[in-house]
Amino acid sequence: MKKVFTDELISWVSQAKQILEHANIPCFLKNEYATSIGGEIPFFENWPELWIHQDQDYERAQQLIQPLRDSRKASPSSNVAADWQCQQCGEQNEGGFALCWSCGTVLEVST
Numbered sequence: 001m002k003k004v005f006t007d008e009l010i011s012w013v014s015q016a017k018q019i020l021e022h023a024n025i026p027c028f029l030k031n032e033y034a035t036s037i038g039g040e041i042p043f044f045e046n047w048p049e050l051w052i053h054q055d056q057d058y059e060r061a062q063q064l065i066q067p068l069r070d071s072r073k074a075s076p077s078s079n080v081a082a083d084w085q086c087q088q089c090g091e092q093n094e095g096g097f098a099l100c101w102s103c104g105t106v107l108e109v110s111t
Contacts, residue, residue, distance in 0.1 A: 003030075004061045005050040005069070012072055013048040015099045016065045022104055025061050026053040067106040071098035 004027070005016040013029060020027045030049040052061050084093050084107055086100035093100055098107045 001051050001053055002055055002058050003049050003051050004058065005065055006047050007072065008047050010048045011096070012068070012098070013050050015097070016050050016068055018099060018104065019064050019068060019106065020050070020052065020061055023060070023064055025057045025064075027051060027061070028053070067108065068098050071107045 004020075005013060007013050010032065017027055017029060028051055030051055031046050032048055050065075052058060082095045084095065085091070086093060086103060086105050087108065088105040089100060089103040091100055091102035093102075093107075099105070100107075
């Protein structure tokens with residue numbers, strides 16, 4: 001088992017999980033409900049984490065979630081991101097999401 005993604009917001013970790021599940025990579029969330037112990041341990045140790053079951057899936061998992069990671073860096077939680085239109089299916093999505101709610105395509109971030 002290896003950790004492939006962590007973030008302070010469960011929504012981003014859940015989106016990463018959806019990407020891996022869509023690619024048939026067995027994975028699971030850790031610390032999904034750990035925010036309630038926030039004062040007991042350092043804050044970053046209770047952030048939600050995404051783990052894969054099989055180590056041989058690590059490189060592929062990293063490649064699949066890299067666009068999501070890039071999107072997360074481009075829209076920090078303190079900023080409100082603009083709504084965007086999916087290039088795959090044309091659906092309009094809210095700016096806080098990096099996955100199209102309709103088809104699951106990851107938002108492409110230009111740098």
